[in-house]
Amino acid sequence: xxxxxxxxxxxxxxxxxxxxxxxxxxxxxxxxxxxxxxxxxxxxxxxxxxxxxxxxxxxxxxxxxxxxxxxxxxxxxxxxxxxxxxxxxxxxxxxxxxxxxxxxxxxxxxxxxxxxxxxxxxxxxxxxxxxxxxxxxxxxxxxxxxxxxxxxxxxxxxxxxxxxxxxxxxxxxxxxxxxxxxxxxxxxxxxxxxxxxxxxxxxxxxxxxxxxxxxxxxxxxxxxxxxxxxxxxxxxxxxxxxxxxxxxxxxxxxxxxxxxxxxxxxxxxxxxxxxxxxxxxxxxxxxxxxxxxxxxxxxxxxxxxxxxxxxxxxxxxxxxxxxxxxxxxxxxxxxxxxxxxxxxxxxxxxxxxxxxxxxxxxxxxxxxxxxxxxxxxxxxxxxxxxxxxxxxxxxxxxxx
Amino acid sequence: xxxxxxxxxxxxxxxxxxxxxxxxxxxxxxxxxxxxxxxxxxxxxxxxxxxxxxxxxxxxxxxxxxxxxxxxxxxxxxxxxxxxxxxxxxxxxxxxxxxxxxxxxxxxxxxxxxxxxxxxxxxxxxxxxxxxxxxxxxxxxxxxxxxxxxxxxxxxxxxxxxxxxxxxxxxxxxxxxxxxxxxxxxxxxxxxxxxxxxxxxxxxxxxxxxxxxxxxxxxxxxxxxxxxxxxxxxxxxxxxxxxxxxxxxxxxxxxxxxxxxxxxxxxxxxxxxxxxxxxxxxxxxxxxxxxxx
Numbered sequence: 001x002x003x004x005x006x007x008x009x010x011x012x013x014x015x016x017x018x019x020x021x022x023x024x025x026x027x028x029x030x031x032x033x034x035x036x037x038x039x040x041x042x043x044x045x046x047x048x049x050x051x052x053x054x055x056x057x058x059x060x061x062x063x064x065x066x067x068x069x070x071x072x073x074x075x076x077x078x079x080x081x082x083x084x085x086x087x088x089x090x091x092x093x094x095x096x097x098x099x100x101x102x103x104x105x106x107x108x109x110x111x112x113x114x115x116x117x118x119x120x121x122x123x124x125x126x127x128x129x130x131x132x133x134x135x136x137x138x139x140x141x142x143x144x145x146x147x148x149x150x151x152x153x154x155x156x157x158x159x160x161x162x163x164x165x166x167x168x169x170x171x172x173x174x175x176x177x178x179x180x181x182x183x184x185x186x187x188x189x190x191x192x193x194x195x196x197x198x199x200x201x202x203x204x205x206x207x208x209x210x211x212x213x214x215x216x217x218x219x220x221x222x223x224x225x226x227x228x229x230x231x232x233x234x235x236x237x238x239x240x241x242x243x244x245x246x247x248x249x250x251x252x253x254x255x256x257x258x259x260x261x262x263x264x265x266x267x268x269x270x271x272x273x274x275x276x277x278x279x280x281x282x283x284x285x286x287x288x289x290x291x292x293x294x295x296x297x298x299x300x301x302x303x304x305x306x307x308x309x310x311x312x313x314x315x316x317x318x319x320x321x322x323x324x325x326x327x328x329x330x331x332x333x334x335x336x337x338x339x340x341x342x343x344x345x346x347x348x349x350x351x352x353x354x355x356x357x358x359x360x361x362x363x364x365x366x367x368x369x370x371x372x373x374x375x376x377x378x379x380x381x382x383x384x385x386x387x388x389x390x391x392x393x394x395x396x397x398x399x400x
Numbered sequence: 401x402x403x404x405x406x407x408x409x410x411x412x413x414x415x416x417x418x419x420x421x422x423x424x425x426x427x428x429x430x431x432x433x434x435x436x437x438x439x440x441x442x443x444x445x446x447x448x449x450x451x452x453x454x455x456x457x458x459x460x461x462x463x464x465x466x467x468x469x470x471x472x473x474x475x476x477x478x479x480x481x482x483x484x485x486x487x488x489x490x491x492x493x494x495x496x497x498x499x500x501x502x503x504x505x506x507x508x509x510x511x512x513x514x515x516x517x518x519x520x521x522x523x524x525x526x527x528x529x530x531x532x533x534x535x536x537x538x539x540x541x542x543x544x545x546x547x548x549x550x551x552x553x554x555x556x557x558x559x560x561x562x563x564x565x566x567x568x569x570x571x572x573x574x575x576x577x578x579x580x581x582x583x584x585x586x587x588x589x590x591x592x593x594x595x596x597x598x599x600x601x602x603x604x605x606x607x608x609x610x611x612x613x614x615x616x617x618x619x620x621x622x623x624x625x626x627x628x629x630x631x632x633x634x635x636x637x638x639x640x641x642x643x644x645x646x647x648x649x650x651x652x653x654x655x656x657x658x659x660x661x662x663x664x665x666x667x668x669x670x671x672x673x674x675x676x677x678x679x680x681x682x683x684x685x686x687x688x689x690x691x692x693x
Contacts, residue, residue, distance in 0.1 A: 100654060102442070109442075128441065131441050131442075203552055203555035203556065204555075209638075246641070250639055251639070252556060252637075264536070265535055265536060384438060384440070384657065388658065391656055395465075395471070395648070396470045397640060398647075398648075399470035399473055399474045399640065399643055400473060400639070400641040400642065
């Protein structure tokens with residue numbers, strides 16, 4: 001399973017709240033704890049300072065020699081970047097792959113996975129990892145590039161003071177489309193989401209196989225912007241709206257926008273912004289990158305993942321070094337050229353990405369800008385009873 | 401003849417151990433997940449190993465959903481798809497098996513190999529190959545468009561999913577059928593013809609009845625995996641309009657916070673498939689008795 005599967009799984013247990021203002025609030029640092037089903041989590045409104053049960057490694061330790069073990073999603077780091085790191089530090093990096101966050105956490109708990117460094121965990125996963133006493137805090141003295149991280153994510157709501165995490169990639173939810181078949185004005189002239197309900201795209205549309213993302217999208221279309229809502233009427237309405245979409249367009253429900261849009265098999269797809277950058281690699285020969293477009297809704301979910309270090313890491317200094325290496329601007333750009341997703345670094349600006357020639361003008365809208373980030377919505381874990389309401393609507397939609 | 405009951409008991413131990421280890425215990429574990437709870441922290445299944453404490457509320461919800469809720473349509477669709485695919489498989493597979501057994505002659509081995517060899521390739525790879533061939537710009541679609549047939553095979557149509565099921569499982573139908581037909585005493589058919597039966601009557605009154613055991617075995621062999629199949633729909637459609645029960649099980653177990661619902665659906669499907677198995681066992685038993693007579 002690839003990165004997209006992770007995103008699908010991530011949002012199954014997370015919901016949406018506004019990020020921008022709350023991230024700034026997080027910088028101030030109130031840390032009232034929210035508990036969901038016994039799990040202490042941070043929310044943008046109530047950021048959390050996670051408990052620390054062990055000390056971070058001391059300053060100034062020498063790098064370990066030998067092997068650094070990492071746990072990662074498939075194709076979620078550039079092998080060229082890893083080769084550079086290995087050469088620079090004279091070590092060998094061994095990568096294990098996970099394909100589902102919950103399963104990975106279970107294997108970390110029972111000792112099947114024993115990595116030094118984990119890539120791509122979500123805020124939900126973090127709460128579980130801390131609850132399971134699997135992580136150790138980071139020593140930022142080894143990560144001088146930490147200052148490159150987007151300022152709001154240097155003190156994120158899910159981990160105040162970034163005790164355990166350093167942000168890795170960032171992305172937002174929106175609509176990918178073929179610019180040669182759909183005019184951009186279709187999204188900006190009215191309710192942009194309505195295009196997904198337009199029967200002229202029957203058999204040529206898709207939505208994310210991600211209950212929380214897709215149901216929230218239907219809510220946003222209806223003007224309800226609480227992506228963590230517990231209101232049964234709003235959840236039911238979103239489910240009914242998705243059924244109406246199904247009857248109008250018979251959409252595909254998967255995470256394949258990154259291959260289907262460039263192949264021309266679909267005209268439109270509700271998806272993650274990062275998928276459009278990955279899609280560039282799947283364009284048939286001779287097809288202009290400008291055929292790919294993305295509509296970034298004015299208010300939508302924007303989220304990120306991160307690195308974290310295991311408590312029993314055998315090479316903790318090297319693990320810190322790899323985090324530092326990948327948060328270096330040039331190395332992050334090299335990494336992005338393979339992964340596709342946007343590094344969560346404020347030193348990598350939209351202008352820089354455009355000048356790099358790797359992103360066509362038509363995909364500028366797929367980039368997470370500071371402005372978009374400021375008004376972004378976030379997702380948090382739901383209570384099991386509320387989560388069941390969302391799942392019921394998803395079943396009603398996907399059961400056909 | 402050896403009459404020691406201890407010896408026979410001893411000889412039954414490996415089989416019994418195998419059955420307990422690989423069937424009874426896993427099945428009980430599925431039941432414990434189905435009637436268990438969810439870990440509030442990690443949101444994964446918390447099996448309830450004590451049957452006296454099994455929680456039946458969720459089972460009731462799933463049964464309601466299957467009989468009058470959203471899963472009813474999925475269940476009916478799955479049955480319709482599987483039965484359609486089985487009928488089509490028999491229509492395609494029986495003549496092939498018959499030809500191989502009766503008329504292939506020296507080319508029998510070659511033809512059998514030609515049927516089997518493609519299936520050495522991983523199922524996923526074969527389906528992905530079909531996805532490429534059937535895509536609007538794929539070779540097959542372009543070939544069909546030369547004859548004026550412009551059909552989007554991958555737009556989430558039931559036809560594609562049913563054909564995918566047929567393609568995926570048909571060798572498992574052909575091979576046991578071939579094995580049965582090859583063992584037929586063809587002199588009986590010649591006798592039927594000598595006694596005035598037309599070729600179709602000989603086929604209907606002699607060949608088919610004598611192939612019953614093979615037909616039942618082949619039917620069961622393909623029906624069981626088809627009912628649990630989810631990847632054919634995943635790869636060839638992914639439309640809600642073609643969702644099968646296997647897809648719902650996959651969703652509940654892998655992508656939801658309600659894995660117990662997935663386990664419950666597994667139990668329901670197992671009970672349903674037990675009907676197929678009992679039919680198969682009864683028919684083979686009856687056939688064996690008729691043969692002895």
